[in-house]
Amino acid sequence: MSSVASAAMDAGSRPIDPIILQIGEKKFYTTRQTIAESAVLSSLVNLRDPDPEKPYFVDADPALFEHILRYLRTGIFPLLHDVEKGHDVPLYHALQHQAEFYQIERLANWLLAKAYLDAVSTRTWPKSITLHGEQQLQHIDEMVRAAGRPFKILRIDESRAKVFQCPNRNWRHDGLRSVCINARCLPTHRASFALTAEMSVYKVELVILEVRVHQELVMPISEQPALPPPYQNTE
Structure with a gap:
């Protein structure tokens, strides 16, 4: 015993x-x-x-x-x-x-x-995302959509461009016309309208981390x- x-x-x-x-x-x-x-x-x-x-x-x-x-x-x-x-x-x-x-x-x-070395395993995978405007960059945790997993930013490249802007000024929809249409911010009959604005565009390279604890070893x-x-x- x-x-x-x-x-x-x-x-x-x-x-x-x-x-x-x-x-x-x-x-x-x-x-x-x-x-x-x-x-x-x-x-x-x-x-x-x-x-x-x-x-x-x-x-x-x-x-x-x-x-x-x-x-x-x-x-x-x-x-x-x-x-x-x-x-x-x-x-x-x-x-x-x-x-x-x-x-x-x-x-x-x-x-x-x-034994702690075997009790935790970690895997990573790369991901690239494009963010439109400073609001999306400030809320990058939400925009990455990593299902709650932590991530590490490797590189951010910034440029300026004219991109789609939500007519309801929902920054989450900027650059994402289809999301805006699905959310009914943009009526279907206006989907072809050129609703654009000049803003910063960020190309972000990152890695998503997944950590698993093997409870049977702890x-x-x-x-x-x-x-x-x-x-x-x-x-």
Whole structure:
């Protein structure tokens, strides 16, 4: 049985014991059951009974401990990934040392194996769009229509030209006569009218990014309780 599952069983069979940890200059409010997976923290709190007025002190980095405590509460491995920058490898290394310091074997082994590299996959594909007028450029997120996916602009070329302009001054329709007709801004019998205006035209080259998180590698189902400890059987 995994240490996470054992901690969950303990949490369901014993009363919840709130404790205060002071990690460096910051206090953290948690329970004895939540930190059960850490041999160091468990040993520390077992030295005496919990006292709400007297926190257990560890001289360590509180910013890093936030990630450690989040893992202890949920059993979910930390993913420190940015769409454009990728994985925060130095932070992973720092957390590995912290996991080893607190003797959290499962987390330390996951970080040591760099399993986070397999937990996230990224693919990209190029796209070219033409924007008509400054309003469309300012709202490029809407105009790209990337189904909510992030994108990165590679190049923008600007020129001036006379292009179709929506008679209702809907900037989203500029340069897109068919869209304007479908939206009934432009009656069909006027579709051939030369409704043009001189404006900036932007040729935009970009790449659309798609990031997929493989949840089975971040939160193995076989090892996870139905709810994060210590909230089982507390009604």
